[in-house]
Amino acid sequence: MEIKQLILNKAREAKEASRFIAKASTDLKNQIIMRMADYLKQKKDELIEANKVDVRKAMQKGISKALIDRLTLTEKRIAEMIKGLEEVVALSDPVGEITKMWLRPNGMQVGKMRVPIGVIGVIYEARPNVTVDVTGLCLKAGNAVVLRGGSEAINSNIALVKILKKALKDEKMHDGVVTYIDIPQRQAVLEMIKLEGLIDLIIPRGGEGLIRTVTENSRIPVLKHYKGVCHIFVDREADLVMAEEVCFNAKVQRPATCNAMETMLVDEYIAKKFLPKMLKRFEDTGVEIRGCSKTKKIYPNVKDVTEEDYYREYLDLILNIRVVKDIDEAIGHITKYGSAHSDAIITENYNKALRFLREVDSSSVFVNASTRLNDGYQFGLGAEIGISTDKIHARGPMGLEELTCTKFIVLGNGQIRQ
Incomplete structure (x- = not known):
């Protein structure tokens, strides 16, 4: 069967399944997610072995250290996936929530209710944890999900999807709720993003090249961020001990992530005092x-440092440093070179902190905290499906609420239009 027809069949299966998960009770959805978590615990050794095959092949191909890091599954990362699912279970179910209600002069009541989006297509690269994270969130929000992971993680993803589908079957839920496209060819992505009417939203997670390809070719709405060029500005009124710890964490704790700091801006007033120890x-x-x-x-x-460097998302242990005159020059730099992802100021000055929050137009803006905290789990949303730098529908970490939309509801007692 040709790729086009295979993708179409999978999308149809997900569309059919979306009707069943959309009307599932909160208790049933939670039971399915907890069963998924239990199976991950039971099968962790098998998952790690499957992942080793992917890691070994990736190393043989000479894939970068940053991608190898994202690809690797460890006991700790499996435990984090399990904890993420448990966090999702603990969160309130947004489906069916009436967000507002108002009375019209004719006596009818008009309101808004949260409902599932339908079928979410997620396209991602070498991060098998995404398979579990997005499944838990999509399922709790009443959506079916079509997953297309990168070829580098195919063995890991197949093993994970097998577990997720078993949990669905055990709870008598249509297993098309989790649909995985195991076709490594690029054509699979291009066919998937044409399926308007079957897939309702596309979320690409990966490098800038992947995201631009999806955005330029998709017939389906896309939620995205192209890259994370994140900054921290160390103000002249910063606590320098705090600044050192926050900046070190933002760059070094996990440099291959989209919320890692790529440029550190330092007020010239404290640069001679702060930089030598920090840079050492x-x-x-x-x-x-x-x-x-x-x-x-x-x-x-x-x-x-070059002009081009300021635009780069290194995803590696490389850091730009720029000494700036003041907060005005720092905000100007972020406005010019930033990607509207995650930016922070370290300062003890309340007015400067508020000004930075107001004027820096990014999906998440921090005061005295690491950009690495821009994350659904860290924000209390549970495992996130991604971080959006768009301004329509969702911005920042996308949790349960962002995986629903609203519809108008009207309660009347015979009203007609005159």
């Missing part, structure tokens, strides 16, 4: 530092 700590951890001319005068042992 970065260097000792293996961070390659690229600095502006002012940075090099303070700490000569760094590479020159």
